[in-house]
Amino acid sequence: MKNYKTRFILVVSIFSILSCSKDFIELSSISEASSEDFYKTSSDFENAVTACYDALQSNDLYGQAFDRLIAIRADDAVDDNSSSSTRAADVDKFQESSTNRFVNNAWRGSYIGISRCNIVISRIDGASIDASLKNQLKAEAQFVRALIYFNAVRMWGEVPLITKEQTVLETNQQIQDKTLIRNSIADVYTSIIQDLTFAQQNLPLSNSIGKATSGAAKSLLGKVYLTQGNYSSAQAILSEVIGKYDLLTSFGAVFDVANKNNKEIIFAVAYNKNLANEGHSAWYNNGNFVLIPQTLLDSYDANDARLSLVETSENQDGFIMPGKFFDEQSQNQFGNDFPVLRYSDVLLMSAEALNEIGYVADGEAFDLLNKVRNRAGLSSYTSSDLVNRQEFRDAVLWERKLELALEYDRWFDLLRTGTAITEMAKVGLTITNDDLLFPIPQSEIEIINNPSGFPQNPSY
Structure with missing residues (x-):
């Protein structure tokens, strides 16, 4: 996916640039053509959109940082490195500082991706290319931008909402004018929607x-609607997806590296280990001290087909990793795609939304939940098992824990349902509301220097 680099303009995140210097950096392409000359043809914009997806691939986001942040933040992965030099273990114990390497990387990677999307979105309307292709490419950039902002607002809360291409000079002026701020969560969600x-x-x-x-x-x-508690809107849009995809008979086949882009995958960050620099490092492997805790393994029924996918095994090079992301190396990299959205996720979200709208004994919500359970080899729930809305709500959250383990959903599910403090206590971690957000990188706080408009999150 990175083949665009032979032509793509060197685009650097505003925030990354500011962390190094406040001086204007002229952006030019590797071929020395100006950026104004570059964004002309459909091929130019297709390459630019590829760069948007490439931001998701990077080690700053899905390639590495997220398994050290979002995954081990929850209770389905741990970092047992006792060395004082580790930064992921700090995240695991809710002890990370505002200089944490993975926090800084995720912030930087987010705004690099947003910057790339903004270039496409800001320039493509003026391009003389086919209208339908123009709208599709613009829509792809807006999808990636929405995904990045959705992750960001759940990780940091209020974040700078930048939706247009801007130069470093323009950003410097905003800093001087105190207009570069952390926008409200409501405004960020409005943009995402x-x-x-x-x-x-x-x-x-x-x-x-x-x-x-x-x-x-x-x-x-x-x-997004489910996260906001807008259950009617969530159910309405999810109902348009139901029936368009399907659950694979075998749970393991969903994650088979030889079975990518199967009918259960709705969106995945794609990798290719057979192309140089197109793969990723091993996720959840023992070499990085990221382990699958016994508490997660014990959560599964012995007959649950999903258990083997979170259990670990050793590949031929000695990497110990869970079945969901098991792979053999090629060119010193791995080639699993990372599943961002799967059909089972949609079924469980729809079941949750229906239940929140109104509990119906043995209604459609039960059918959706049971489809996921039955595929795992488990028996169906009835209204005798889940007698009211709260019991059904708890059952869906539990099913999501089992079904979507290690897929970066668990921590966000705990935030969304207000259960993070309670669930972390079950694994021996005492946290407060201040621990629900990550710190803003200290470098950004110092550069922007606006305590009222760009404050640090509490307790950091």
């Missing part, structure tokens, strides 16, 4: 591997 609404209307039903579709945009929009 606008992006995904356009995306679901203009993306195709199918697309190349690793690229967004209308189903992906609708699924992500449903998750």
Whole structure:
């Protein structure tokens, strides 16, 4: 996916630039052509959109940082490195500082990705290319931007909302004028919803591997609405996805590296280990001290088909990793895609939304939940098992823990349902509301120097 680099303009995150210097850096392409000359043809914009997806691939986001942040923050992965030099173990214990390497990387990677998307979105309307292709490429950039902002607002709360291409000089002026601020959570969600609404209307039903579709945009929009507690809107958009995908008979086949882009995958960050620099390091492997805790393994029924996918085994090079992300190396890298949205996730979200709208004994919500359970080899729930809304709510959260383990959903599910403090206590961690957000990187706090408009999160 990084082949665009032979032509793509060197785009650096505003925030990354500011961390090094406040001086203006002229951006130019590797071929020395100006950026104004570059963004002309459909091929130019296709390459630029590829760069948006490439930001998701990077070690700053799905390639590495997220398994050290979002995964081990929850109770489905731990970092047992006792060395004082480790930074992931600090995240695991809710002891990270505002200089934590992985926090800084995720922030930087987020705004690099946002910057790339903004270039496409700001320039493509003026391009003389086919209108339908123009809308599709713009929609792809808006999907990626929405995904990045959705992760960011859940990780940091209020974040700078930058939706237009801007130069470093313009950003410097905003800093001087104190107008570069952390925008409200409500404003960030408004932008996310606008992006995904356009995306679901203009993306195709199918697309190349690793690229967004209308189903992906609708699924992500449903998750956004669910996170906001807007259950009616969540159910309405998710209902448009149900029936368009399917559960594989074998749970293990969903994650088989030889079975990518199967009918259960709605959107995944794509990797290719057979191309140089197109793969990733091993996720959840013993060499990085990231382990699967016994508490997660004990959560599964012995007959649950999903248990073997979180159990670990050793590959031929000595990497010990869970079945979901088991792979053999090629060119010193791994090639699993990372599943951001799966059909089972949609079924469980829809079940949750229906239950929140109104508990119905043995109704549609039960059917959706049971589809996921039955595929795992478990018996169906009835209203005799789950007698009211709260019991059904608890059952869905538990099922999501088992079904989506290690897929970066658990921590966000605990935040969304207000259960993070309680669930962390069950694994021996005492946390407060201040621990629910990550710190803003200290470098950004110091550069922007605006305590009222750009404050640090509490307790950091």
